[in-house]
Amino acid sequence: MSTIEATAGKEAAVGKTAEPDQGRSSASRSYLLIAPSVIWMALFLVVPLAMIVYVSFWTQSTFKIEPKLTLDSWQTFFGSDTYLNSLWTTLRIWLIVLVSTFVLGYPTALFVGLFVRNKTLQTALLVLCVIPFWTSFLIRVIAWRPMLGKEGAINILLMKFGIIHQPIEALLFTELSVVIGMTQIYVVFMVGPIAFMLGRIDPNVIEAARDLGASFWRILRKIIFPLSLPGVVVGAMFVSVMVLGEFATSAALSGRKVNLLGNIIVTQVGSLKWALASVVGVILTVIMGFVIAGLLRVVDLKKEL
Amino acid sequence: MSEEPILRLEGLTKRFGSQVALSDVTFAVGRGEYVALLGPSGSGKTTLLRSIAGFEIPDAGKIILSGREITRANVYERGIGFVFQNFALFPHLSVKDNIAFGLRNGARRLSEDEVLSRVLQAIAMVGLTGLEERGVAQISGGQKQRVALARTLVMQPKLVLLDEPLGALDANLRLRMRAELRQIREQLGIPFLHVTGSETEALAMGDRVIVLDQGRIGQFGRPDEVYNRPATPNVARFLNRYNVFDGALDGEVFASAYGRFAFGIRMASTESAYAVRYDRLVARQAGSVSPAIRVSYIASEYLGAAIMHFFETNDGKVVEVEHHLSNGPPSTFSEGEAYDLTWTAEDGIVFG
Numbered sequence: 001m002s003t004i005e006a007t008a009g010k011e012a013a014v015g016k017t018a019e020p021d022q023g024r025s026s027a028s029r030s031y032l033l034i035a036p037s038v039i040w041m042a043l044f045l046v047v048p049l050a051m052i053v054y055v056s057f058w059t060q061s062t063f064k065i066e067p068k069l070t071l072d073s074w075q076t077f078f079g080s081d082t083y084l085n086s087l088w089t090t091l092r093i094w095l096i097v098l099v100s101t102f103v104l105g106y107p108t109a110l111f112v113g114l115f116v117r118n119k120t121l122q123t124a125l126l127v128l129c130v131i132p133f134w135t136s137f138l139i140r141v142i143a144w145r146p147m148l149g150k151e152g153a154i155n156i157l158l159m160k161f162g163i164i165h166q167p168i169e170a171l172l173f174t175e176l177s178v179v180i181g182m183t184q185i186y187v188v189f190m191v192g193p194i195a196f197m198l199g200r201i202d203p204n205v206i207e208a209a210r211d212l213g214a215s216f217w218r219i220l221r222k223i224i225f226p227l228s229l230p231g232v233v234v235g236a237m238f239v240s241v242m243v244l245g246e247f248a249t250s251a252a253l254s255g256r257k258v259n260l261l262g263n264i265i266v267t268q269v270g271s272l273k274w275a276l277a278s279v280v281g282v283i284l285t286v287i288m289g290f291v292i293a294g295l296l297r298v299v300d301l302k303k304e305l
Numbered sequence: 306m307s308e309e310p311i312l313r314l315e316g317l318t319k320r321f322g323s324q325v326a327l328s329d330v331t332f333a334v335g336r337g338e339y340v341a342l343l344g345p346s347g348s349g350k351t352t353l354l355r356s357i358a359g360f361e362i363p364d365a366g367k368i369i370l371s372g373r374e375i376t377r378a379n380v381y382e383r384g385i386g387f388v389f390q391n392f393a394l395f396p397h398l399s400v401k402d403n404i405a406f407g408l409r410n411g412a413r414r415l416s417e418d419e420v421l422s423r424v425l426q427a428i429a430m431v432g433l434t435g436l437e438e439r440g441v442a443q444i445s446g447g448q449k450q451r452v453a454l455a456r457t458l459v460m461q462p463k464l465v466l467l468d469e470p471l472g473a474l475d476a477n478l479r480l481r482m483r484a485e486l487r488q489i490r491e492q493l494g495i496p497f498l499h500v501t502g503s504e505t506e507a508l509a510m511g512d513r514v515i516v517l518d519q520g521r522i523g524q525f526g527r528p529d530e531v532y533n534r535p536a537t538p539n540v541a542r543f544l545n546r547y548n549v550f551d552g553a554l555d556g557e558v559f560a561s562a563y564g565r566f567a568f569g570i571r572m573a574s575t576e577s578a579y580a581v582r583y584d585r586l587v588a589r590q591a592g593s594v595s596p597a598i599r600v601s602y603i604a605s606e607y608l609g610a611a612i613m614h615f616f617e618t619n620d621g622k623v624v625e626v627e628h629h630l631s632n633g634p635p636s637t638f639s640e641g642e643a644y645d646l647t648w649t650a651e652d653g654i655v656f657g
Contacts, residue, residue, distance in 0.1 A: 202391070202393060204389045204391060204393035205393045205394070205395060207360055207380075207387070207389075207393065208387065208389060208394075208395075208456075209406065209410070210360075210380040210381055211358060211359075211380055211381070211385070211386065211387040211457075212381075212406055212407030212411055212456065212457075212460060213381040213407050213410070213411030213412050213460065214406070214407070214410040214411060215381065215412075218410045219410075222406070223395060227397055
């Protein structure tokens with residue numbers, strides 16, 4: 001109590017003598033507001049990131065790692081087909097999931113954000129999209145096994161209705177099952193931001209376009225899509241960052257056939273190969289940096305938000 | 306006016322649930338006419354406009370445009386321009402691209418050269434030259450209004466509907482845009498149907514004025530007709546220029562709670578009332594004149610060229626008196642004091 005009063009007294013005195021000083025002190029007080037998050041980010045993001053880059057150049061022997069700088073781990077990564085393949089697989093799966101979440105998510109968002117004009121119903125539908133998140137991530141992933149398996153729900157149903165006579169084995173423990181699993185998990189991150197942007201479109205703007213003679217598809221292409229683009233970009237950022245760092249879905253649904261960079265990190269850390277794990281970590285971070293930078297070039301988010 | 310009307314409505318009716326928005330609306334708009342549609346909020350004027358544009362489908366009745374029935378036609382097939390109150394510009398497009406939108410994306414595709422020449426012509430007409438490449442977020446309200454207008458006019462519509470087009474502008478600009486709107490319409494020679502909640506705007510803009518009252522047409526006539534001979538008590542009320550008293554017609558006089566008044570004009574109406582214009586009333590010392598309404602003085606408001614005096618009858622009804630300063634200096638009244646309001650019988654309008 002007494003310190004607060006003392007400070008207040010001092011400020012009042014400063015205020016009386018010199019006004020510019022007060023301006024400066026209020027500015028420095030507003031910097032105080034972001035101090036906790038700056039300290040947090042520095043300790044738990046910047047420092048670890050720098051550490052990972054540093055460790056990726058350390059010398060790794062079978063059982064120990066020492067801070068002697070070397071390019072060994074980098075050469076191991078770029079000299080191995082296994083690792084390079086997993087880099088391409090990661091990029092491929094990322095692109096496929098990005099496209100599939102968009103293809104699935106955009107019409108859904110269009111329905112929720114634009115065609116449902118009742119705000120209560122709109123919120124209810126968005127909550128519905130989030131319900132799967134009430135179960136844990138791993139359960140959601142593993143739940144796909146009894147769905148997709150050789151004797152899983154989908155195969156049983158298709159055979160019951162006589163659409164197929166042999167179970168489709170390609171459904172589970174393939175790249176397809178990984179894509180299906182990831183799409184289901186991440187599509188909601190695409191739907192949310194797009195529905196938000198679509199909900200902000202003034203209905204009169206769409207009516208004006210109709211009045212000027214534009215058909216539904218024209219309006220969708222020329223008005224609705226461009227106006228929802230910031231939502232698409234934000235959604236794509238969410239999905240990209242999460243898919244690029246994925247390892248659990250591919251581990252659970254591919255039967256270890258699909259190895260993403262994330263899976264390699266897990267394996268390397270598991271066998272205490274910190275240097276190589278750091279190399280993969282740096283590569284992933286750089287890729288994400290490029291993806292985010294690329295997406296930000298598509299649309300000026302500063303202007304939109 | 307003797308020729309075929311551009312727009313004809315026959316018995317247009319629209320309900321929202323149990324609420325009747327439009328009830329048996331019938332009227333015709335002639336070639337090159339500027340029609341102002343006046344009504345208080347909730348009178349159905351926006352619903353009427355949206356039905357003509359095709360954003361709402363009426364429950365009953367017909368809309369006929371240039372001899373073709375369009376009651377249920379698609380919005381984009383109608384060839385009707387619509388100017389929204391909030392302008393509804395495409396926020397991601399420049400001024401030029403906003404205006405070109407209909408030409409580029411409409412049913413009839415034009416060559417890009419043709420599009421540009423028509424767009425530039427429209428931009429010049431509404432006085433936006435030099436702002437072609439601006440984003441629509443970077444222009445003023447009045448300029449947005451012009452873009453909205455140009456975007457509609459460039460399509461060469463058969464009819465232009467304006468939904469409170471001046472409502473979002475400040476008073477100064479509103480007056481300027483009034484003159485400009487009329488001028489543009491005269492240049493183009495196509496009919497404008499202009500919805501407004503402002504009686505002065507309706508009277509100033511319209512070649513004819515439609516007064517909507519709870520989804521029905523209260524009156525459709527020239528501004529001076531509507532102003533001097535309102536067809537119903539409600540029309541008189543919407544004009545904001547009449548004191549309207551309840552009562553009943555009794556032979557050659559009107560019997561109201563404030564006395565029996567002679568009248569000059571009788572309008573046949575289902576509702577009975579007595580109306581006298583604000584500027585036709587004169588306040589005198591209590592007991593000095595008859596017939597008169599006994600009132601007490603509340604307050605005055607200075608309007609520049611006139612002064613509005615507010616009085617109150619003994620049962621709490623506010624009566625307004627307008628004194629034009631060209632008729633001499635205003636009298637001074639003291640608050641709470643009793644006065645008599647009088648007028649010549651010829652200025653009294655009776656409904657019933």
